[in-house]
Amino acid sequence: AQSVTQLDSHVSVSEGTPVLLRCNYSSSYSPSLFWYVQHPNKGLQLLLKYTSAATLVKGINGFEAEFKKSETSFHLTKPSAHMSDAAEYFCVVSSGTYKYIFGTGTRLKVLA
Amino acid sequence: EPEVTQTPSHQVTQMGQEVILRCVPISNHLYFYWYRQILGQKVEFLVSFYNNEISEKSEIFDDQFSVERPDGSNFTLKIRSTKLEDSAMYFCATNPVGTDTQYFGPGTRLTVL
Numbered sequence: 001a002q003s004v005t006q007l008d009s010h011v012s013v014s015e016g017t018p019v020l021l022r023c024n025y026s027s028s029y030s031p032s033l034f035w036y037v038q039h040p041n042k043g044l045q046l047l048l049k050y051t052s053a054a055t056l057v058k059g060i061n062g063f064e065a066e067f068k069k070s071e072t073s074f075h076l077t078k079p080s081a082h083m084s085d086a087a088e089y090f091c092v093v094s095s096g097t098y099k100y101i102f103g104t105g106t107r108l109k110v111l112a
Numbered sequence: 113e114p115e116v117t118q119t120p121s122h123q124v125t126q127m128g129q130e131v132i133l134r135c136v137p138i139s140n141h142l143y144f145y146w147y148r149q150i151l152g153q154k155v156e157f158l159v160s161f162y163n164n165e166i167s168e169k170s171e172i173f174d175d176q177f178s179v180e181r182p183d184g185s186n187f188t189l190k191i192r193s194t195k196l197e198d199s200a201m202y203f204c205a206t207n208p209v210g211t212d213t214q215y216f217g218p219g220t221r222l223t224v225l
Contacts, residue, residue: 043218094212102155
């Protein structure tokens with residue numbers, strides 16, 4: 001069975017400093033992995049997706065994630081945080097039947 | 113850019129009442145899903161729908177829930193007799209054939225009093 005674990009429920013960074021949001025996955029086969037962002041009172045927006053074409057995936061708004069099979073990780077990073085990055089971030093694995101399995105989310109706070 | 117839309121954005125209902133949440137998928141998408149997010153909790157899968165039938169459902173999706181595509185465009189989630197614990201944000205999502213990337217609507221916030 002597939003699952004994802006987001007290791008931090010809350011992350012605080014200062015504006016202009018790097019962001020690291022951690023995600024570990026469990027899958028019995030090569031998974032599709034996603035990061036979605038949810039701004040307050042908004043829907044879920046796709047940041048990026050891994051599908052085995054390349055281990056380093058670039059997404060929107062300067063985010064990227066690296067798939068590491070040996071560590072079963074798919075951490076999300078950004079070199080320099082912006083105030084507008086403050087949101088909830090979800091790591092997601094797609095099951096073989098297409099349904100999404102969500103992590104518990106990481107709330108990112110960006111301090112001025 | 114095409115978007116998934118959902119109506120209403122917010123629904124308030126009394127316990128025991130029926131509610132219908134509506135979703136308009138992106139036009140060439142054939143897979144449809146409902147997820148819910150109880151306040152402060154993670155997003156949970158409810159049901160997937162393809163070719164006019166349920167493909168998969170979670171244990172949450174009991175006999176109180178039903179889905180249909182009544183007119184070939186809307187995709188609806190009906191809760192027959194709402195309970196307090198049904199209060200949540202309900203998201204519709206869709207994807208086209210050939211990809212597992214889902215596109216989410218803005219959600220309907222259901223409040224059961």
